[in-house]
Amino acid sequence: MSAESSTAPLQTAHPISFLVIGGGIAGLACALALRRVGHHVLVLERQDRDSVHGESGIRLPPNLTKILFHWGLKDALKQKALVSHTILFTQYESGDYLGSQVWSQDVLKETRGVFMVLTHAELYDILYDAATRAGAQIRYNSEVVEIDASEREVTLASGDKVSGDVLVGADGEFGPSRAAVIGQQVRGAPTGLAITVVSGKHLPPNLSQLRDDNGVFVAFGDGRAIVAFPVHDQEDFAFQFYGPDDSGEGRFGDEPSVPLVEIASKVDSRLEPIVRHARQATRITVRAHSDLEDWVEDDGRMVLIGEAAHPFPPGTIQATAMAVEDGAVLAKLFSHLSEERQIESFLYAFQELRQSRTRSVRASEFGNAFFMAMPACDASRQRDEGMRMLGEKGLNVLEGGDGETSGAWNEVRTIFGYDCEDEADDWWVQWGLLRERALQGRQAGDEGNGDASAAPQFDFSAFTVEVSETATDTTSENGHEW
Ligand SMILES: Cc1cc2nc3c(=O)[nH]c(=O)nc-3n(C[C@H](O)[C@H](O)[C@H](O)COP(=O)(O)OP(=O)(O)OC[C@H]3O[C@@H](n4cnc5c(N)ncnc54)[C@H](O)[C@@H]3O)c2cc1C
Numbered sequence: 001m002s003a004e005s006s007t008a009p010l011q012t013a014h015p016i017s018f019l020v021i022g023g024g025i026a027g028l029a030c031a032l033a034l035r036r037v038g039h040h041v042l043v044l045e046r047q048d049r050d051s052v053h054g055e056s057g058i059r060l061p062p063n064l065t066k067i068l069f070h071w072g073l074k075d076a077l078k079q080k081a082l083v084s085h086t087i088l089f090t091q092y093e094s095g096d097y098l099g100s101q102v103w104s105q106d107v108l109k110e111t112r113g114v115f116m117v118l119t120h121a122e123l124y125d126i127l128y129d130a131a132t133r134a135g136a137q138i139r140y141n142s143e144v145v146e147i148d149a150s151e152r153e154v155t156l157a158s159g160d161k162v163s164g165d166v167l168v169g170a171d172g173e174f175g176p177s178r179a180a181v182i183g184q185q186v187r188g189a190p191t192g193l194a195i196t197v198v199s200g201k202h203l204p205p206n207l208s209q210l211r212d213d214n215g216v217f218v219a220f221g222d223g224r225a226i227v228a229f230p231v232h233d234q235e236d237f238a239f240q241f242y243g244p245d246d247s248g249e250g251r252f253g254d255e256p257s258v259p260l261v262e263i264a265s266k267v268d269s270r271l272e273p274i275v276r277h278a279r280q281a282t283r284i285t286v287r288a289h290s291d292l293e294d295w296v297e298d299d300g301r302m303v304l305i306g307e308a309a310h311p312f313p314p315g316t317i318q319a320t321a322m323a324v325e326d327g328a329v330l331a332k333l334f335s336h337l338s339e340e341r342q343i344e345s346f347l348y349a350f351q352e353l354r355q356s357r358t359r360s361v362r363a364s365e366f367g368n369a370f371f372m373a374m375p376a377c378d379a380s381r382q383r384d385e386g387m388r389m390l391g392e393k394g395l396n397v398l399e400g401g402d403g404e405t406s407g408a409w410n411e412v413r414t415i416f417g418y419d420c421e422d423e424a425d426d427w428w429v430q431w432g433l434l435r436e437r438a439l440q441g442r443q444a445g446d447e448g449n450g451d452a453s454a455a456p457q458f459d460f461s462a463f464t465v466e467v468s469e470t471a472t473d474t475t476s477e478n479g480h481e482w
Contacts, residue, residue, distance in 0.1 A: 011038040013338040019164030021144045021154060022171030024052060025320055026306025028127040030168055030327030031136035032071065037335035041136040042164065046143040054120030054252055056197035057231050057238025059216065062113025062416045064321035067328050070421065076126045081118035082230060085213040089387055089397060092221025095268035098384055099391025101398045111416040117214060117229045119238065147180035149302040166343060167302040173311040181297045181304055188287025188311055193373060194245030195286065195315045196258050200237055200278040218372065220384060225372035239274055240315045242373040250283040252314060258283045284314040286369060291359055295351045300344030305330065310358040316365040318415065322358050325420040329353055332424030336432060349427055361415055
């Protein structure tokens with residue numbers, strides 16, 4: 001039996017139509033997830049299909065791969081993505097080795113996923129194929145120019161109007177959905193840091209060990225950093241150069257914008273060939289964002305997901321993961337939809353579940369970006385020295401030494417081990433189901449004696465323990481050898 005057919009999810013008893021604004025990773029993941037539980041989905045994407053693709057790299061952490069496996073995409077991922085086993089830490093200017101982190105079987109077992117690397121375009125195509133195969137409709141060249149959330153209707157640049165039962169804003173930080181939900185356009189403030197994404201063929205000899213285990217290479221420098229990893233079956237390498245940003249403008253999807261020689265200034269000379277052989281260099285500004293209080297529009301029929309709800313620092317490991325988790329949670333909640341009146345409470349449940357998760361993960365990712373690219377100072381020297389000491393002892397540098405577990409490591413395990421679909425199931429069992437029983441009890445009371453004030457009678461024996469399909473499915477996924 002294929003992975004896809006082994007993971008049939010609970011189907012909604014009340015299919016409705018979702019209009020998804022934005023066909024990036026969040027929009028496609030959400031479309032696929034909602035189709036899997038039986039809802040109708042139309043995605044409206046401003047650009048054509050080629051333009052929404054990025055050739056630079058994406059890292060998929062265990063909390064993301066376990067969702068994609070659960071959705072039956074393991075075979076498709078195996079064909080495109082590489083399983084990554086280590087992170088290699090070095091010093092940017094000198095190229096000196098600091099230490100490494102090997103993802104042990106114990107950690108992977110605990111998190112029930114694996115680390116993978118691939119390009120944005122490859123992940124995009126996997127999600128596009130799965131979503132359209134599942135019956136989602138995706139319309140390219142369909143820019144949404146106006147949103148009327150109370151009428152659940154959008155107007156396209158062509159003048160066409162399209163409506164749905166629920167609007168999902170998946171159009172990123174710069175799309176129109178954020179303003180439609182919170183009433184004003186809010187942008188992140190440039191931080192003075194940017195990442196420049198480069199896709200190159202050439203791998204310097206001193207990094208050749210990355211090929212052995214598809215390792216991720218990290219270099220800490222003076223206000224600069226590099227993250228690099230193999231893609232395209234090791235044919236190419238995706239490089240992200242962190243460094244000073246003088247424009248405050250760049251975003252994913254921009255044309256190559258940086259003279260190649262500029263990005264490698266001060267870099268270990270052994271890395272220069274990367275720059276000479278690089279095909280693209282696009283600079284993306286790292287912005288700081290305040291948390292949005294509301295992700296659900298006042299009328300209760302429009303919700304934000306992905307970068308539209310919670311913009312992440314670009315290139316960070318969890319940005320894509322959070323976008324996919326959003327779709328997974330939304331669909332899990334709406335798989336329980338049996339009546340129209342539940343829509344609003346499910347959207348608020350989504351907000352409640354996702355805000356706390358994305359806020360803590362984003363704070364951690366923001367800290368990581370600035371930890372890597374810290375200007376030379378006592379703290380950066382301590383960082384390097386601490387890693388060097390652990391590296392010399394052959395210990396995993398993220399885990400802390402001598403049997404001690406570092407706070408950072410506990411945080412990593414918590415983020416990777418999180419199962420967003422289980423969390424959505426828990427919400428349903430703990431709150432959603434209880435609310436439904438209460439409403440049913442009240443209705444029965446109303447019908448029985450016509451007394452609207454009668455207290456609802458709970459029949460606790462009527463509660464059934466629902467076995468989470470996620471738990472069942474991921475157990476079977478765990479046994480797989482990569
Ligand atoms: C072209 C591109 C390349 C990327 N490459 C990488 C990469 O290599 N590595 C990496 O880590 N991250 C990359 N990202 C970022 C990554 O996709 C996000 O961090 C994350 O996955 C969540 O994305 P999202 O779907 O919420 O937002 P986005 O990726 O920003 O997608 C939003 C989508 O909404 C569409 N849209 C905007 N306005 C409208 C409108 N008015 N009407 C209709 N549609 C609209 C946009 O065209 C876009 O396709 C890239 C993003 C893009 C757009």
